[in-house]
Amino acid sequence: MILLYNPKATRYRNRRLPLSILSVAAVIEGREAYAIIDGNLDPHPTETLMRSITEHQVELLAVTVMPGPQTVGAVQSCREIRARFPQLPIVWGGYFPSNYTETVLNAGYVDFAIRGQGEDTFLELLEALREKHDLKGMQGLSYKDEAGKHIHNPERPMKSPGAFPWYPYHRVPVEKYLLPTYLGKRTAVHQASMGCPYSCSFCGVVTFSGSREKMEPAERTAAMLRHLKENYGADAVQFYDNNFFLREDQARELADRMAPLNMRWWCEARIDAMLRYSDETLLAIRRAGLVMVYVGAESGSDWVLEEMKKHLKAEQILEFVARVRRIGIIPELSFCLGNPKAPERDTEECLAFIRKVKRLNRDAEIIINTYTPVPQRGRMYGEVEDQVQFPATPDEWTTDRWQRYATQKDPIAPWLRPRTKQLIDNFELVVSSRWPTVQDIRLPAWGRWMLKALSDWRYRLGVYSAPFELKWAQRMIDLRKPKVESL
Numbered sequence: 001m002i003l004l005y006n007p008k009a010t011r012y013r014n015r016r017l018p019l020s021i022l023s024v025a026a027v028i029e030g031r032e033a034y035a036i037i038d039g040n041l042d043p044h045p046t047e048t049l050m051r052s053i054t055e056h057q058v059e060l061l062a063v064t065v066m067p068g069p070q071t072v073g074a075v076q077s078c079r080e081i082r083a084r085f086p087q088l089p090i091v092w093g094g095y096f097p098s099n100y101t102e103t104v105l106n107a108g109y110v111d112f113a114i115r116g117q118g119e120d121t122f123l124e125l126l127e128a129l130r131e132k133h134d135l136k137g138m139q140g141l142s143y144k145d146e147a148g149k150h151i152h153n154p155e156r157p158m159k160s161p162g163a164f165p166w167y168p169y170h171r172v173p174v175e176k177y178l179l180p181t182y183l184g185k186r187t188a189v190h191q192a193s194m195g196c197p198y199s200c201s202f203c204g205v206v207t208f209s210g211s212r213e214k215m216e217p218a219e220r221t222a223a224m225l226r227h228l229k230e231n232y233g234a235d236a237v238q239f240y241d242n243n244f245f246l247r248e249d250q251a252r253e254l255a256d257r258m259a260p261l262n263m264r265w266w267c268e269a270r271i272d273a274m275l276r277y278s279d280e281t282l283l284a285i286r287r288a289g290l291v292m293v294y295v296g297a298e299s300g301s302d303w304v305l306e307e308m309k310k311h312l313k314a315e316q317i318l319e320f321v322a323r324v325r326r327i328g329i330i331p332e333l334s335f336c337l338g339n340p341k342a343p344e345r346d347t348e349e350c351l352a353f354i355r356k357v358k359r360l361n362r363d364a365e366i367i368i369n370t371y372t373p374v375p376q377r378g379r380m381y382g383e384v385e386d387q388v389q390f391p392a393t394p395d396e397w398t399t400d401r402w403q404r405y406a407t408q409k410d411p412i413a414p415w416l417r418p419r420t421k422q423l424i425d426n427f428e429l430v431v432s433s434r435w436p437t438v439q440d441i442r443l444p445a446w447g448r449w450m451l452k453a454l455s456d457w458r459y460r461l462g463v464y465s466a467p468f469e470l471k472w473a474q475r476m477i478d479l480r481k482p483k484v485e486s487l
C-alpha cells in the first residue's frame, strides 16, 4: 500500500480539497492500493499514519509539502515515522522540496525529493524502487546516492494537467471541504494549469516551473466543475492557478463554458493580459461568474517594477482598476513592499500609490506583503539577498523565527528598518479597517461599521502611527465572530 499524506497546512475552518495529493492519487487510482491522510481534517495524522503502517504492508510514504506551517507537520510526522519504521522510504513533493531541494535532502527522514509537476516522476520512482532500477537520469527527481551524495536529475518538462486522469474525488469526503465563503455556500477549489510563463524575480513559482505554463482544455475544467456541482452541490469555486487567464480566445472559451454552471468564482490573473482583452470578453467573464480577480500589482513605482522583471507599468495598474470597476469585477491587488536598495523610498511611494488606487476604485482590495527573498534562478538584487542565509535543514524551517519568515510575517531583512516595517504594518491595519474585506463573511455588520468609523480620520489625514484602538477593535471583533460551520 502507498500512503499519501497532506500535512496540516491550515486551520480546520479553512480546509480545502487537498489537490496536490489528489493529483498524485489520480495516476495510481485503480492500479495501486493507497490511502489519503489529510492533516487538515485528521487531528492526529501521525498516529493514523503509524496505525496504517502497522496494519498494512506499506511500501512508500508520499508527502506534499509547501513552505510555512505545512513544513512543521511534515517534519514532525516523518521524523517519528523514520524512527519507528526506518526501512520505509519517504518521498516529498510540492513547492518546498522543489524550491529547497538541498535542504530537504539534508534531512535524515527524506529519501527522495520530487521537483515540479510530480505525477510522472512519482510513477517512475515507484517502478524503479520495485524493480531496483537505477535512479540516474529520472527527470524531476533528487535523491541521495549510496555514499550520501545529493543527486539532482534534470528537470522534467511540464505537461498539461489534462494529460492526467481526473482527481479521484470519491476517495476523500468532498462535502467536508466545500465551505461557505463570500462566493457561495459550498465553495470548491480547482487548478486548471501548472506553472507560470513569467519570471518575476521575487516569486517562488519561477524556480518551481522554470517560467513555463501548461493549461488543461477549457472543456475539462468545465466538466470537473459540473461534476462538483451536480454530485456535491458546489456553487462557487476558487481557482488556484497562478494565471487563470492568458490568451484572450482561451479566456473567452472558458467563460462561455462556465457561464451555464452558474457558479461564482475567484481567480488570479495578470494585469497586462486582462488589459489586452476587449470589453466584450471582460463582460463575458463577469457574466460567467467572476466576482473578484487577484492580481500582482507589486509596486506603484516603475523603477521597482522594472527590478522585479514584472513587465508592467504603474499606469497600467491604475488603468486596470478603473476598467474592471466599470465592468463590475472586484480587483484584489497584491503589493510587495521593501525594495532592498531603497526600502524607505519604495514604501513611501507605494503607500501614496495605494491611496491613488483607492480613489479610482474604492472596492479594490489591498494585500500588502514585505519582500522576503525565495531561492531564485536569477538574483533579484544581487548581493543584498546574500544577507539572508536560508536554513540548512527542514527542522530549522520549523522554528518560530523561520516560520515567521515563510509566512511573510517577519522578513528578517537586514535592509528593512523596524521603523519602516512598522509603518507598513500600521498602514495595512488602517486600510483594512477603513475598507474591511468583503471576503470576511464572519465579520458582523456592527464590526464592519465600527472599524470604518474608528479608522476614517486616520486614513483621511494620513495618520498611521500607533493605531492601538484599531488593534483592540480587531481583536475584540475577532473574539465575537461566529464559527464558519454556523454560517
Ligand code: B12
Pocket: 006, 008, 009, 010, 015, 016, 017, 018, 019, 020, 021, 023, 024, 040, 062, 063, 064, 065, 066, 067, 068, 069, 070, 071, 091, 092, 093, 094, 095, 096, 099, 114, 116, 117, 118, 119, 122, 191, 204, 205, 240, 241, 242, 374, 406, 407, 408
Ligand atoms: C492552495 C494553496 C495554499 C493553501 C493550502 C491548502 C492545502 N494544501 O491544504 C493555503 C491557503 C493554506 C496556503 C497557504 C500558504 N501558501 Co500556499 N498555495 C496554494 C496554491 C494556491 C495552490 C497549491 C495547490 O494545491 N495546487 C494544486 C496542485 C495540483 O498543484 P501542486 O500543489 O503544485 O502539486 C503538483 C506538484 O507540486 C507536485 N506535488 C505536490 N505535492 C506532491 C507530493 C508528492 C508526493 C508528489 C510526488 C508530487 C507532489 O505534483 C503535483 C501535481 O503535478 C499555491 C499556488 C499554486 N497555484 O501552486 C500556493 C503556494 C504553494 N503557496 C505559497 C505560500 C508562500 C504559502 C504561504 C507560506 C503564504 C503565507 N503568506 O502564509 C502559506 C502557508 C502554507 C502553509 N500553511 O503551510 C507559495 C509557495 C512559494 C514558495 N516560496 O515556495 C505558492 C506557490 C503561492 C505563490 N505564488 O507564491 N497555500
